[in-house]
Amino acid sequence: MSVLSGVSSEKPRRSAHSHAAVLRAAADLAGRLGYANASIEQIAAEAGVGKQTIYRWWPNKAALFIEVYRGLVPADIVTDDTGSLAGDLEALLARLSHLYCDTPAGNILAGLIAEAQTAAEPADQLRRTYVAPRRAIIGSIFERAAARREIEALDDPGFASDLISGAVWFRLLLGRRQLDRRFKKRLVDAVLQGVARKPARAASALQSRGRDRKGAR
Amino acid sequence: MSVLSGVSSEKPRRSAHSHAAVLRAAADLAGRLGYANASIEQIAAEAGVGKQTIYRWWPNKAALFIEVYRGLVPADIVTDDTGSLAGDLEALLARLSHLYCDTPAGNILAGLIAEAQTAAEPADQLRRTYVAPRRAIIGSIFERAAARREIEALDDPGFASDLISGAVWFRLLLGRRQLDRRFKKRLVDAVLQGVARKPARAASALQSRGRDRKGAR
């Protein structure tokens, strides 16, 4: 079962058709014009829907686009087990790169984060929709690694997640809009050595990394 | 001399007073209402300035706020040498925390990044005003550490900078709006172990901090 599912039963949405059309139009326009320039007016027109229908179901633009964002994140962003922590992280980075470069998701997310600076409610929803699932995904990757005794269990998986998310985010939104091979490599390395600890008694593992335990807080 | 200064000689600004008043009003309004809700109209009114005066000197809202942002970053964000890499990073984090939590800088930056997703020119200016100076600062911190032979010189200081900036950014804009002690500690640790390498023969460096290092890659 997906981490991001099970959210659709909020209200008795009467017109499933209109609902879908609005989300589609919103994603479209955000892709073409950017979050800020995608007006409710245009979205309504493009969806062939009255403005009121939008305002009926979403309290504000942010709420609408949070649902749009949710729809853009594919279920399979939670990756299969590749057998190694590095492999899992690389697979995730590939999927994030695709999500933010080939869909309007990056643009939308930037707009949402900007809006979240001022309004409290969008901020909360954004944390629930974006931060929490992201931490869940990355957390489970580390759990898997710990389960296969590749590393010890992290005592703050949220931090690891934020480190990765922040780096990706920074690179994509302020850089060249792509995650090059080198960047991905460095990021995986930095995470492996910066936040992960080798398991205590791990003969073979000790050789491969030789990192010791005391002092790293 | 500051890394971020020396940019003011663009045009023969007739009214230095008006210029300052606009920047002050813009910072004020962004602080109170957020970047998106601070309209040129209000800024002009609050500054006691004609709208045209704003449009004369800045091509668009983003350009104005980039200058506002620049003005909010204090010269002393480039810290003195504390004698250790960890110390320097901690000092920087403290200053960033202050900048983004106690001034409208975070709010403005979020708005600018959102705008940069759509428009090319603000994106460029933003990279020049924000990304580049930030990399310069962090780069110089690592250079200092290499000079005192605490670490080897990094072969990609930009990556280290982005890793730190991204993490801070993520935490501040999507989290609790503060960098708690634990987070700062973890981030410094992760950077030290994740991107820095000990110098080949590192006798003196070991002394400079009680932290032991043997075997870190």
Place this chain on the structure above:
Amino acid sequence: MSVLSGVSSEKPRRSAHSHAAVLRAAADLAGRLGYANASIEQIAAEAGVGKQTIYRWWPNKAALFIEVYRGLVPADIVTDDTGSLAGDLEALLARLSHLYCDTPAGNILAGLIAEAQTAAEPADQLRRTYVAPRRAIIGSIFERAAARREIEALDDPGFASDLISGAVWFRLLLGRRQLDRRFKKRLVDAVLQGVARKPARAASALQSRGRDRKGAR
């Protein structure tokens, strides 16, 4: 039996209760907000009725309010014989004054007339509901006067009616919203001398009136 009654057998109205509630709510709202500001939406809400129920029984707002108007005109607006033309006219004016000043009828009528300028169907209905009955009433007053040989029969009673109705209308809708004693006096006088002719051999009639310049009423 009233001149304006006997119109209710159009359809098998299922819910007499709803029907009445709608008319009541409409009259109420028109009184409080004016014809134009009384929306079908509010009327439905205030009547505790679905909008469809209103649209089912009345083709448009004008039709609804024509029925409301009809309901506001009391049966006894057709006055008893006071014995003289002047007396009958004065009695009518008193009733009209009450109707237009103490009920929303004036407000509604103004709205209906405005609407009738554009739409043909409301115009027709308005003539049937308002102009025709008014002419009938005033016509019968003059007939009564002719029958008692106070005046000769008018050859255009419609004109006399319009003259009176117009004057009342003008005064009420554009003036001080009341018919003062002096106005009523002058109007009756003007009608008596302006449209009525004394009967050819009118000995008795002259007595029955004894009205001349000085001391009328």
Place this chain on the structure above:
Amino acid sequence: MSVLSGVSSEKPRRSAHSHAAVLRAAADLAGRLGYANASIEQIAAEAGVGKQTIYRWWPNKAALFIEVYRGLVPADIVTDDTGSLAGDLEALLARLSHLYCDTPAGNILAGLIAEAQTAAEPADQLRRTYVAPRRAIIGSIFERAAARREIEALDDPGFASDLISGAVWFRLLLGRRQLDRRFKKRLVDAVLQGVARKPARAASALQSRGRDRKGAR
């Protein structure tokens, strides 16, 4: 000097062109669709003007249309002296008939009167723009007649005016939208006999008119 002139110097209207275009478009649309259906939105569009420009200069639709109405009333509605009261009144009726049948003035006036039932301010303005000038015109006709000793001076010229205006109004707005020859004749007769009094020693006056009881109509 015209009774209805001297009103244009209210504010420093910046764009005389826009001002005229709005009035023209409003008159046009009211003529085509009626007062109620002429929306500010359409007027702005047809005039090639921003909506705000309309709201800037007129507080509401009624105020705008009062100015439109004022512009539709021709200066020469104040007629030359025809030499007799009957002639003057007939000339006025002819002009009113034209005004209300061949221009949107009637439609607009109906809308304004309806609106005046609810709002106080439009009601006042309407009295100033419509009722007062009308009374002035008709009053001066009667004054002229008194001056040439055709009748005695009226002690309530306002009543005479309202009687005429009301009759015309009623006929035009609720009838066949024209003032036929017969109606005009009857109205002039009724006014002459109903509100005007022959002068006490009226030898000359009788000559000047040659009109007496027999033969009228």
Place this chain on the structure above:
DNA sequence: TGGTAATCGAGACGGTACGTCCCGTCTTAAG
């Protein structure tokens, strides 16, 4: 006496218009 159709309230739907805010440009008058 149970079935079935019309009617009921509620209110969602695609729309139009409202009156307001702001955009970026243009005009005016004062200095």
Place this chain on the structure above:
DNA sequence: CTTAAGACGGGACGTACCGTCTCGATTACCA
């Protein structure tokens, strides 16, 4: 010739109603 002030054409906001359209839930009539 630059200001502050603010009008201009325009686009979007979020709201109120329009008249039509589904919904179940009564309800009243026929079977």
